[in-house]
Amino acid sequence: MGRPRGFDEDQAVQAAIGVFAERGYDGTSVDDLVASLGVHRNSLYKTFGSKGGLYTRALRWHVEHQVRPLVTAVAAAGDITEAMHRVLATDAAKPGFDLLLRAAVERAPVDPEVAEVVAQCLREMDEALGRALIAEHPGADGTARVEALTTALTATVLGLRLRARAGTSDTQTTEAGRAVAHQLSHHEI
Amino acid sequence: MGRPRGFDEDQAVQAAIGVFAERGYDGTSVDDLVASLGVHRNSLYKTFGSKGGLYTRALRWHVEHQVRPLVTAVAAAGDITEAMHRVLATDAAKPGFDLLLRAAVERAPVDPEVAEVVAQCLREMDEALGRALIAEHPGADGTARVEALTTALTATVLGLRLRARAGTSDTQTTEAGRAVAHQLSHHEI
DNA sequence: GGAATTTAGGAACGATCGTTCTTGACTGGT
DNA sequence: ACCAGTCAAGAACGATCGTTCCTAAATTCC
Numbered sequence: 428m429g430r431p432r433g434f435d436e437d438q439a440v441q442a443a444i445g446v447f448a449e450r451g452y453d454g455t456s457v458d459d460l461v462a463s464l465g466v467h468r469n470s471l472y473k474t475f476g477s478k479g480g481l482y483t484r485a486l487r488w489h490v491e492h493q494v495r496p497l498v499t500a501v502a503a504a505g506d507i508t509e510a511m512h513r514v515l516a517t518d519a520a521k522p523g524f525d526l527l528l529r530a531a532v533e534r535a536p537v538d539p540e541v542a543e544v545v546a547q548c549l550r551e552m553d554e555a556l557g558r559a560l561i562a563e564h565p566g567a568d569g570t571a572r573v574e575a576l577t578t579a580l581t582a583t584v585l586g587l588r589l590r591a592r593a594g595t596s597d598t599q600t601t602e603a604g605r606a607v608a609h610q611l612s613h614h615e616i
Numbered sequence: 617m618g619r620p621r622g623f624d625e626d627q628a629v630q631a632a633i634g635v636f637a638e639r640g641y642d643g644t645s646v647d648d649l650v651a652s653l654g655v656h657r658n659s660l661y662k663t664f665g666s667k668g669g670l671y672t673r674a675l676r677w678h679v680e681h682q683v684r685p686l687v688t689a690v691a692a693a694g695d696i697t698e699a700m701h702r703v704l705a706t707d708a709a710k711p712g713f714d715l716l717l718r719a720a721v722e723r724a725p726v727d728p729e730v731a732e733v734v735a736q737c738l739r740e741m742d743e744a745l746g747r748a749l750i751a752e753h754p755g756a757d758g759t760a761r762v763e764a765l766t767t768a769l770t771a772t773v774l775g776l777r778l779r780a781r782a783g784t785s786d787t788q789t790t791e792a793g794r795a796v797a798h799q800l801s802h803h804e805i
Numbered sequence: 806g807g808a809a810t811t812t813a814g815g816a817a818c819g820a821t822c823g824t825t826c827t828t829g830a831c832t833g834g835t
Numbered sequence: 836a837c838c839a840g841t842c843a844a845g846a847a848c849g850a851t852c853g854t855t856c857c858t859a860a861a862t863t864c865c
Contacts, residue, residue, distance in 0.1 A: 428862075429810040429812065429862055429863070430811050430813080431811085431812080431861080433812075449725075453642035453643040456852065457853055467812090467814060468814085468815085468854085469812075469813065469814075469815090469856090470813070472853095472855080528721065531779070532718060532721045532722070535783065542782060546782065549784075572795055576792070576795045578779070578788055578791070578792040579776065579795055582775025582776040582778070582792065583771050583772040585771075586772055586773070587771040589717075589720055589775070589778070590738065590767070590770070590771055592724070593725065593731060593734050593738070594735045599764075602760075603767040606761055610803070610805065611799065614803035615803075619841050620841085621841090621842070622842075622843070645822065646822075647821080647823095656843055656845085657843095657845080658825090658826095658842075658843070659843070661824070662842080
């Protein structure tokens, strides 16, 4: 039924993730997207509806296919040190969660749909870190203290990645993560 | 020497801080600034040179007059619980450090001048939190562990404020801060 | 092998972007 | 009183914004 697509939809979404993560929503123009995605204007609007539509598609894909694996790896970690290492380890090939970070700062306050996606994802990260925490402190399971600590731990992870983007070295980031994990691991909570 | 100004420069800068913090750099137009600052276009360009010039002026003012007092209060705190409370306490009247947060995320990666201002400010926050930490653990003074922990603590503060902006309740934020402080206060580091 | 349908390729839209220019009102120094 | 210098007010600039429209090319169904 008609001419076949000259581009792959998921591939375009992945490219959009990179562009939006690097330049932000307001800092990215449709021309930027057209150039970076290799998808031409008309196809972009036909497929995603609008710039905002492509953004939410990109954010959802990012959360589901790039952040979720990180969350799963954290939840499966045997201890907090390993969990923090898995979520903070930098690797050029790894997608990370930069778009989530930018979305939380600049889109969540003005876009309820983005806010919901971000909040849900952060709750999952809280729970995953809580699982790693309980793996070392089984007695603390279900306590309010664990909940408060995981809220803070997720915040720490976000903040460390934020600092890394703003200039803090990978070494400092890694050691900071290790220090926090050590503090939570070698003492009761 | 000519007609006197019809606006106050500091007052305009403070208004710019609010606008940039709320809408971000790319999300703020010069028209927005003209409308919010009550300063007319020509005067804005005569006084600040450009939109970017006003932004860096606003960021420097924010850091010096709004974040620095927070840093000083943290450094002067007798314990970490008090320090965390002082930096996280929300109050409609308090300026907070939202512009710093947004600058770190969206401008520092692309503007070396902003990156330098942000990095310097975060280092000061690190040192202030370190002071509060050492107040409770004098023996840890100067150790690499303190440095790593303060890097993480500043990250936690940034992350918690980020989460608050994205929807996390003030109660959760406060309790998360308290839980972290408790963990650092009641155990050796 | 048309007819119908979908995409690609661009031109083009009005609106808004950051910035500059023009004009006239106002003030201080001589 | 007058000139020099600063400011306010707003029109206007070219560039870019997000979006739409038009035409040609490519594919499936009959």
